Structure formats: C-alpha cells, structure tokens
Amino acid sequence: MTQHQPLTPAPYVWTAPPLGEATSAHPRFYTDPEVFKAEIAHIHLKHWFFAGRVEEVANPGDFKALETVGGPAALVRGQDGVLRAFANICRHRNSILLEGKGCAHSIVCPYHGWSYELDGTLAGAPGMREVPEFEKPPHGLLPIRMETWDGAIFLNFDDAAPPLSEHLGDLPELLGSHRFGDMRVTWQIEIETRCNWKLLLENAMESYHTGIVHAATVGAQKSMSFPTRGEWHCIQVQAGSSIAVLDGDPPFPPIAGLSEQSRKGTYFTLIEPTTQFACAQDTIWWLAVRPVAVDRSVLSVGGCFPRPYTELPDFEERAAPYYQRWEAVALEDVGILEKQQRALGSVMARPGPLSWRDDMVLAINRWVLSRLPAEVAATLT
Ligand SMILES: [Fe+2]
Missing domain, CATH: 2.102.10.10 (Rieske [2Fe-2S] iron-sulphur domain)
Structure with missing residues (x-):
C-alpha cells in the first residue's frame, strides 16, 4: 500500500512483519524510565501537540x-x-x-x-x-x-521541526468537510491516569476492545483503516448515525455539507504523537494526552459542535448526552489501561501476538520506535 493513493478505507493497514509474526511491543516500552526520557527528548519536544x-x-x-x-x-x-x-x-x-x-x-x-x-x-x-x-x-x-489549523492550536518546542501543514499531510483533505473552523468547543475535562501515554493512544485507535470494555456503553464496533500521508493515522468506525451519543436518535443533525465518506461513520485519528480528533457526523471531540511519567499521563477530552448548534436555545440540554457519553467511555478506557499498566510491570510480562484488528497499535509502536535513538530501541527487542 503506497502512501499516495486516494483516501479510501482499506480492510486494515499493515506493515511488516507479516501478520502472524507481529507482536505487541516489549513491556519495557511502557515501563522503562529511560525509554520515557528518550521519548520526551526525541518525540514530544520535537513534534506538534x-x-x-x-x-x-x-x-x-x-x-x-x-x-x-x-x-x-x-x-x-x-x-x-x-x-x-x-x-x-x-x-x-x-x-x-x-x-x-x-x-x-x-x-x-x-x-x-x-x-x-x-x-x-x-x-x-x-x-x-x-x-x-x-x-x-x-x-x-x-x-x-x-x-493553527482550522481553529485547532498546536504547539511545538522544536523550532527546526517541519511546519504543521507538513505534519498533518492529507488530514485536512479527509476531515475538511467537518469544517473544524466553524466548530466551537463547549466542554472539556481532564483525567489523571496511572498509565503510559502510548496505551491511551493505542487504545483510542482500535475497536477490538469496544465490545468488551464498553459493553455497557458504546458496545462492539467495526472499523476500517485508511492509508494516510503525513504524521497521522486514521480509522473509521462504520455507523450510519453518530456514535457520539449512546441511545436513540442523535440530538443534532449531521453537519451540513459532510462528504460522502464522512457520512459513513466516525473517524478516529491519531496525529502523532499525542492528539486524537474523533469526527462523527454531528460533532468532533478530541483526546489529547500529556505524558507526565512513564506510568502517569493526563488525558484531556474536549467536545466541539458546529457554531449554529451552540446558538440553539436548548443547546445545553441537547449536548448533555454527548458529554456523559464521552466521560463514561473515557473512564472505561482509563480503567482497563491502568490494569494493563500494572500487568506490564510484571517480571512475567512479554510481547504477545497481534490480531489484524491491532493494525494501528503496530503502526503507532513502529512510529515511536523508529524515532528513538538506536541504542534505546535496541533495549526493546
Ligand atoms: Fe475504548
């Protein structure tokens, strides 16, 4: 799969090694303070967040x-x-x-x-x-x-890093019809977590766990992966109407002028290294992760709606179910990820085989690993 083909979904995005040989990352990837230190220096202080x-x-x-x-x-x-x-x-x-x-x-x-x-x-x-x-x-x-891109503010501590537009690659092309520039943020929370920053983002980019972890909320989901150009990944959870609320018809109509592909579901993106924009038919929300220590991160979640929706007299009433859903699902994820972090610290923890539904976990692992100094990466094989 080349990096320049049109943005159409693929069954999955896979990169070597072949499925069947691919494993999850070494447990130290998530527990070693030296790896964390290298990630801060070589990834977080050099990329847009x-x-x-x-x-x-x-x-x-x-x-x-x-x-x-x-x-x-x-x-x-x-x-x-x-x-x-x-x-x-x-x-x-x-x-x-x-x-x-x-x-x-x-x-x-x-x-x-x-x-x-x-x-x-x-x-x-x-x-x-x-x-x-x-x-x-x-x-x-x-x-x-x-x-900034369409109202979204990004910072970068590296004056030599490529411009944001280069980092985002073809993201504006795929997400353009959501018209981020006409969105208004109406809700934000921060959740302190006891897990490595990468676990939060890997989790946010696979639907394999949703039928189990989110059985009481969003339930099982199916997703498709997209080939992308730039420092980002993308999947789309297929659903004919918004999955940003749990029950019944979404309180808001689809965004005017949404592209045909965008009407088919919710995009979950990862703009490397720490930003997710989730784009449903009627709203967008973000997950932004701030690494604090190898086993501590702060997750911020924010919700945005098209400006005309926010001016409706009953906006708050209509928006409340979205806020409840975003917080409930985020807390379910954090709960399982804190358990995973505890297990990764075991002397018995080791890499395990990946499913094709872990394609983005592998893609994220490889993106991070390839940016670490060779001597640090060598400790993770
Ligand atoms: Fe989840």
Missing part, C-alpha cells in the same frame, strides 16, 4: 494557561488581535505567571511584580533601574512555536 481552540482565546487580552510536556505555557491574544504562545514563566526567577483562563490588560508576575505586555514585551521590572546595564528588551516572555 494540541493545545486548544482559537475560540477559547477569542478577544484581545484573553489568555489560557496550560501544562505541556515542556512545562507551563500560555496562549495569549494581544491587543493587536494576534494569538501568541509563551512559556508561562517569569524572566526574573521563573515563577508561574498566569493561571487558568481569563482576560487581562497585562501579565503581572505574582512573585516580584515584573509585568509584561500581552505581546510578551517586558513592561516593568520593579527595582531593576539600579541594576547596572539592565535592559528590558532581552527579557520578554519566551515564545513557543505555535500554528
């Missing part, structure tokens, strides 16, 4: 503080209307500047009162006038590389 939606910081002065794999960051909309991302740390002695979300005229450090303009320029540094040769300009907030 999702940080939120532009409408969360829509107006001049709006800000959103967030934790990232590279430390505290802040998204800030300047008086000039430009959205910027900064390290959320004071240039004096590295105190945290902003917390949560809000709207501000300037950014003031809560420790010694240094203040910054919304564009990051250092505005005030009390008591520093007496310091010989101190000048403000070099001490503005440190920018973090930021790009």
